[in-house]
Amino acid sequence: MKFKEWKPLYQEIIDYLNINQKKDKKARDLLQQKITPINLKELKNKINNKILVYGNSPNLKEEIRANEPNITKISADSATKHLLENNIIPNIIVTDLDGDIDSIKEAKNKKATIIVHSHGDNIQEIKNNIQALNPVIGTTQTKPIKNIYNFGGFTDGDRSVFLAQHFGVKEVELIGFNYEKAKGTKLKKLKIAKKLINYLKNNKEITINHRHQ
Template structure:
């Protein structure tokens, strides 16, 4: 998705949640400087994703019940959304890619990277201190932003870690995208993040993420599937029990 196409969606999100475009841009610039000497090129992710079947793994309530399915399909590209990383690591599954804004357990994120996961780190106005503290501890990073892209920091579209995974996989040419543990309802999975201080805000963000995925489904070049009981509109239900 071109930045000019994404920006009106971002502006609506900014107005709804009261974000600052200027501070989001500051975060992108800081992230760019932090990863200048260790940034991954976009082609690294393209080679990983293009033409492949990808599992987008979220931290929803159903994730524990999907572990067997994930292990059965280990050859698929496994993209973990932030808090889902803990459940995967605890079940001896190494994600190929972790998409994170750094609000989950840093020790788990570092363990995933050490095991071989590519870290895709998102910068926004609320995590500037986390960027400064944690990004230097990673070896190789690809950065993302929700505002104007800068050097080594890309804008694939998307808002929450989960839907941003999907936007990224679609943009980089995934053949199939399968959502696993990606519930966008009122219930919040226990693995979602360490501490949720504002449950209603989290729910509102999930609803926005769902709307964005419904929009993406209308224009996606990938085949889209959802293993949840109530699939997102535009995604084909996939039975993960067999």
């Protein structure tokens, strides 16, 4: 997704959650300074026409299968720990660094590509963790700059789907996604995730299905 298309969606989120856009840009600029960037070709080479995206809802454990198909697996941050516990190594991890960093490091050592997202609330996490995770791909939810991309999306889960769509994926299966089991700000963010995923379903040539829903 081009930033021109994403910008009005982002503005809606800014208004809904009262996001400080200046802090988003500060985090973006910090990430640019801290990362050792990966060429996008490495990412593109990992992506097939069908993708499994793992979220971290309470039903994730019930929906994981022992022998998942041999297709690209994208883990949304905290889901990584559960995947590793089930001997599933994600090909790609999308994270804003608020999940289990040790699990992300372990998956990286097993050849997972790490996509680190910057926003106004994770500036300290970027400072604390990026060096240990490098090299990575950096992303932002505001205007992209050199080596910091914006594929669209807001939460780790829906950003994973936007990433797949950006690289031309035609079919995505969502595992461990639940938009209701939360409270307060978390519930608001899940509502945004659902809305953004529906936006892709309605406006892009991509099929998105939820497992066991």
